[in-house]
Amino acid sequence: MTMLTQLRSFARRRISIPATHDWLVLDVGSGDKPHWRADVLLDRYAGEEHAVQRSGGAGARITRPLFDADAADMPFADQVFDYVICSHVLEHVPDPGAVIREMMRVAKAGYIEVPDMASAKIVDFPSHVWWCSLVDGTLVFTAKEHPYFDADIDRFLDESGLRRPLADLLDSHLDHRVVELPWQGTVPYRVDGTVSEALLASAHEGEFKHRSGQTLVTRALTTAFVLPRRGDRRRDPVAFNDIVLPHLRRTDNPVLQPQIYRFDDEQLSEPTGATDVAADRSDPTA
Numbered sequence: 001m002t003m004l005t006q007l008r009s010f011a012r013r014r015i016s017i018p019a020t021h022d023w024l025v026l027d028v029g030s031g032d033k034p035h036w037r038a039d040v041l042l043d044r045y046a047g048e049e050h051a052v053q054r055s056g057g058a059g060a061r062i063t064r065p066l067f068d069a070d071a072a073d074m075p076f077a078d079q080v081f082d083y084v085i086c087s088h089v090l091e092h093v094p095d096p097g098a099v100i101r102e103m104m105r106v107a108k109a110g111y112i113e114v115p116d117m118a119s120a121k122i123v124d125f126p127s128h129v130w131w132c133s134l135v136d137g138t139l140v141f142t143a144k145e146h147p148y149f150d151a152d153i154d155r156f157l158d159e160s161g162l163r164r165p166l167a168d169l170l171d172s173h174l175d176h177r178v179v180e181l182p183w184q185g186t187v188p189y190r191v192d193g194t195v196s197e198a199l200l201a202s203a204h205e206g207e208f209k210h211r212s213g214q215t216l217v218t219r220a221l222t223t224a225f226v227l228p229r230r231g232d233r234r235r236d237p238v239a240f241n242d243i244v245l246p247h248l249r250r251t252d253n254p255v256l257q258p259q260i261y262r263f264d265d266e267q268l269s270e271p272t273g274a275t276d277v278a279a280d281r282s283d284p285t286a
Contacts, residue, residue: 009175013087013113014218015225021235023082024243026107028099029089033218036226038085039234040243041066042074043277046241046260065238065256072098076106080243084110086248087180091115091128094200096108096141105230107158108196109184112139121149123157123167127203129195134179143193 017037019025027038046060046068060066069075071086072095084107090096091114103110104196114132115124121131124147131142136209148154157163181187199283241249248267 006043006172006174010221011225013174013178015219015229017083017085017111017232018109018230019083020089021232024080024234024238026076026081026084028084028086028103029092030060030066032215033222034061034063035053035085035087036222038064039238040064040081040256042069042071044068044120062258062260064258066258066260068260068262072102073268074102074106075245075248076243077245078105079108081107082109083107086110087113088115091120091130091132092203094195095103095191096130097189100139100187100189104186110182110187112179112181112183113177114181114185116177116179117142119170122153123163123170124148129199129203132179134181137188139179139181139187139189141189141191143191143195144199145196147199161235247283 015036017025017035019037024040025038026040026042027035028042030038030041030043041060041062041064043060043066046062046066059277065074071089071093084103086099086103090099090112093099100112115128117131117133120128126147128147129144131144133140133142157166239253240256240261241253243256246262
């Protein structure tokens with residue numbers, strides 16, 4: 001893949017989005033590289049203690065309002081978002097079907113990106129618990145039994161030191177390493193099998209050498225590509241009560257800020273009435 005082809009791939013997957021300045025956009029699992037057009041972020045693992053879930057920086061980047069909540073049980077009202085982005089998240093979660101159903105509930109359309117099964121079977125992240133593929137337009141998730149596809153090949157990659165060079169080679173042909181699925185209205189999907197508790201636990205443990213340099217390059221490229229599209233950013237502020245479930249609304253209805261918002265279990269399960277929710281503050285420059 002030539003450099004020009006790589007740049008075109010980056011622009012298509014990370015920059016292009018059918019959103020104008022009046023659209024409200026959500027990024028699910030925003031991590032350390034939130035989408036440039038997202039107005040609201042959601043990430044259950046924002047802290048550095050969950051670093052194994054990310055390939056770039058250790059902690060999530062909080063440049064916009066970030067809701068620390070389960071993607072399978074979002075605190076947002078029905079159809080409140082015009083567009084939702086979910087890039088390299090579903091392969092990590094216990095129930096990708098539940099997350100997809102929530103995305104269809106809170107948004108009218110969106111974009112999903114996951115690692116392609118064929119490439120992942122060569123080199124995969126230990127935090128991934130599903131093999132992902134697109135079969136006749138249907139997004140298929142197959143439960144992994146082990147972090148690797150083949151134990152002998154996995155051991156060889158470790159002993160030879162070829163894991164990172166091989167991953168870099170595959171990444172240089174990224175269009176063949178990922179599944180891209182724009183959707184509107186509904187997402188055709190199928191979930192085969194159930195991931196064991198042991199594999200889910202191991203996916204949150206261990207160490208991973210993060211590519212902080214890759215994150216910096218991604219941010220620099222994003223800045224350059226977004227310049228011609230800066231007029232597509234949302235101009236109007238977003239009020240707290242405009243996006244959350246009715247029983248989570250606050251009496252003061254603040255404008256959302258670049259900080260972390262959390263709810264306890266009692267607030268989330270409140271069936272009726274208004275709840276005055278306290279927001280946990282975080283460093284807006286993180």
